[in-house]
């Protein structure tokens with residue numbers, strides 16, 4: 001999708017929804033979820049968060065994320081069952097409501113981001129016991145599991161070791177074994193499919209829960225919000241020169257916030273210029289197109305009006 005189309009959508013982005021008829025509303029940073037009985041309607045809005053703060057919206061972000069998640073849910077359903085029931089609109093998933101585990105299941109294949117910062121500072125919150133002398137962005141021999149707590153709304157998720165997950169009673173030992181095995185299996189498949197498309201799935205966060213007692217993948221999967229993606233072609237050459245990889249994910253925004261606005265989650269929220277919004281939306285669209293192999297089709301116009309139409313039968317009950 002070209003920047004002109006993304007720019008044209010700026011006045012129409014979806015920042016909030018209000019559909020009381022869909023059920024009890026929970027507003028996350030990105031998704032508005034409506035719960036009724038065993039059913040959950042997840043509306044992925046265009047809200048963009050970074051460092052746990054909603055900063056702005058991106059044109060077509062909800063459509064891009066939700067459809068990309070659908071792509072990955074389908075591609076991994078044979079490995080772990082997921083919550084998807086229906087996709088009545090590009091940015092809406094009707095899902096089975098789960099009892100979510102209070103742990104964010106993070107899997108990483110490279111030493112980067114907060115893990116690199118911890119490593120450099122000599123911290124090992126996950127009990128990984130990584131050997132000394134590793135370089136930034138280098139690949140691990142095998143992916144590692146770096147969970148975090150799922151903090152209540154408004155609080156920050158905290159790193160936690162797998163052992164502590166059980167000690168604190170967040171999961172039983174048996175559940176921990178089951179979710180890590182599932183997370184690694186989906187991650188390996190994600191890496192394989194991304195690689196076939198010229199991308200590296202660097203790390204990601206999964207959420208899982210129980211639906212009728214059965215382990216189920218919920219929330220989102222392998223989106224540029226919840227994952228890092230690097231371009232495969234240029235990776236080795238760039239790392240050898242000590243350069244950063246070409247990133248197709250939210251990390252672009254985090255780095256812009258740090259270098260251009262000195263913002264890493266504290267102090268007043270910075271304004272995000274339209275050029276930055278359009279650029280980042282372009283990166284998300286590129287990630288979508290690379291991963292799915294299909295062009296991203298988004299039509300310029302009011303998302304709220306489209307939603308009301310596509311959700312009509314759900315809204316009638």
Ligand SMILES: Nc1ncnc2c1ncn2[C@@H]1O[C@H](COP(=O)(O)OP(=O)(O)OP(=O)(O)O)[C@@H](O)[C@H]1O
Nearest residue numbers: 028029030031033083095096097098100153218219
């Ligand atoms: N099938 C499901 N059953 C129950 N809860 C779900 C399911 N799928 C997603 N969720 C929850 O819905 C919410 C989605 O909203 P969103 O991703 O915007 O939240 P967030 O900002 O990441 O997290 P927070 O809940 O801390 O605000 C998350 O709290 C997620 O755990």
Ligand SMILES: [Mg+2]
Nearest residue numbers: 028029030219
């Ligand atoms: Mg989330």
